[in-house]
Amino acid sequence: MITSAAVAIAEARIGRLGESVYSGRARTILERSYLAFRSSAWIVVLTGFLEPVLYLFSFGYGVGKLIGKMEVGPGHFVSYAAFIAPALLATSAMNGAIYDATWNVFFKMKFDRVYQGMLATSLGPLDVALGEISWALLRGMVYAIAFMSIVGGLGLITTPWALLAIPVAVLIAFGFASVGMAVTTYMKSFEQMNIINIVLLPMFLFSGSFYPLTIYPGWLQGFIKALPLWHGITLMRSVSLGLISAALLPHIVYFLAMIAIGLFFTTRRLTKLFMR
Amino acid sequence: MHKESLIQAKGLTKLYGDFAAVKGIDFSVHKGESFGFLGPNGAGKSTTMRIIAATLTRTSGEISILGKDPAERGPEIRAHLGVVPQQDNLDQALTVTDNLYIYGRYFGLSRKFIRAKIEELLDFAQLVEKRDVKVETLSGGMKRRLTIARALISEPEILMLDEPTTGLDPQARHILWDRLFRLKEQGVTLLITTHYMDEAEQLCDRLMVMDKGSIMAEDSPSGLIKKYSTKEVLEVRFGSDKNAEVSPQLSTLCERMEVLPDRILMYADDAELLLEEIRKKGLHPVTSLVRRSSLEDVFLRLTGRSLVE
């Protein structure tokens, strides 16, 4: 019997680890996102990173005038804009990743049935998960670079360490995208999807974006420090202000754990949803 | 001549909790034939199709597709198949060409191979002029043809079509049937589910009639009609309330009779003659229709229910 090219390609992977969930072609999902992106409205892409920039202008200057300088270490004061900029970048990395990995994924799952089509080919669910998340990260990275260029243009960058803000933004986005996508695969209705928004808003408002946690009572501080965005903001603020130390490691580990757990559950759920 | 068997199932069963969607069915599909699953909604056709497509795991029983077990060799088996689902799942964000292209990429095919293949498929699906159009603007028939073209990008041995013409207008259906005939001529094995008689009669060499997860009968369309029905059928209507009332008087006149809420079906080899006899009895139906037996009649005979409810 003559075997087609597609069969030969699939058979070449026999015996590989995880062959039933991963075909090693996550990049084709990335390619698909690029094709879809090419035809999307440029203004939507261009305005995508506006939110943190607007917050920076509004809060950094307006509220900054009322609030004055912030103390980030013993005797180390920075302008209010420089204080909130890293938090805004961390939050925007989270929001972008969540948007791509939740609403977008939800639509594709429920309405467009895009994944159904993908999984009818020799792709596996892990290809789809990795591909979708990679795209979210790529976009997040571009937006982070754009944001940091503006922050730099405003003279708010004072240390070369601030360049690390870009990989940190990607790390934060990866964590949220993995967990967000995993959560989305359990969601059934728009009503449930709305819960995601209800959870995100307080996380943004209370995770130390606008002022240090020290004004909160101890129990609340403890709670917030268990939430991912606080880790993201703290990590981002430290690298942006050049406060590098081993104390940053737990934050990094926190996000690595989110990534691993998120990917594990996403793959499991996609397998269950589309293969059972 | 011994026929090469591509798909073989024995005792194939799928349970959802207590509900048995497929109840231990046996069948085999030969290379190059066009094999149909006929039955109403909920008969277990789509479930069976999805098990074959390696996107659904069976509960028990045996199935092999090209000698492989779909539960274990999913990606490999899917590489052999072209799948056309009941509802189109084209990528709405992409153009016609990009849909074909990216689907080929999902199989890992080279760009060069796909580029060449796209031209052939656009031509086959009569979509050359629509090549750079976004799929959301296509008509229902065009979308269906594109979905079929997309399924062919990897040159599959088996093309699976789930209710290929549901929701299409008559003209679009005929175009689609014509395309499927051509594939068959090229030696592609077709697996079709349908609840349309005419479609099953037009497209399938062999049919498996399914109801409530079981196989009711299996033969060629004409074989089924010969076996389970008469040559002709007379349909008479006496008005909504009167059908049941007159039916006892009619039952002696024909071989077999089905009283439906809106009409009475009478089975005979010469239906014109039968109508004469009814009139002789002084009964005058509001409308009457003489037609050839179809698979609908076969289904009614086998299950006591009509196919489209």
Add this chain to the structure above:
Amino acid sequence: MRQGSLAVVDTERAIKLGTLFVVEARLRTMLHWIFSLLTGSLLNPFFYLASLGIGVGTFINSRAGSGGVDGVKYIVFLAPALLASVAIQDFMGEVTFPVLQGFKWEKLFFAMNATPLSGRQIALGTYFSAMLRTVGSVLIYFAVLVGFKAVHPAQAWPMMLTSLFAAACFAAIMLAAAAATENDDLFLNLMGRLLIMPLFLFSGTFYPLTSMPIPLQAIGWISPLWHATEIGRWVSYGHSIPGTMIAIHFIYLTVLLVVGLLWAFNRFEYRLSK
């Protein structure tokens, strides 16, 4: 027994009360979401007041000798802006999504139009049902403001009316804009990024508009939120503004209302008869 539409349908009544039927239909739909709506309306003010009013307020109020902002505590300064902002956002949401849904996603308006309902009635029905929902949000929000001691209820209650009024004026424009929209994705994206967000952030919401450079102040001048906030601050704690400015705020908002509704009627009728 079948009586026929001439006997069953009271044509005159159907034509006269059409708007009410649309309101009823919309409210029934909203009922499905009531849990989300309520939690949103309740949690949103709570979060903003706790985080910004109290949190940021702590830093602002404690700054060397300042008595807060505009002579009052920061949370008092913030309250009228947040109330107006939630009124505007909720009203706007209820006139945009249902309209996109009605014309584009589910084409419900065309089904309504196949009954005796006119385009104008569908527009008004959508608008009034949105208003009812906004009344609910404003009441809840005000109660939370009172709970946070951000407003003095006896003195500040008219602020609910002025916020609702401002929201109603702006929503008229958005009703028309949504009805004029063909590209829904683009509309929603740009509405969020170029309208809701800048208005929220640059309307003197979090600090006096005058502390911004002039080009950025211009966003505030055209923003209904700024006009609503100025009126609200005047009502709530006697923020001093000249009488002519108060008149200008009201006139500007009224113009939005009239232009918006006329444009909306026109768009609804056009879209339904196209």
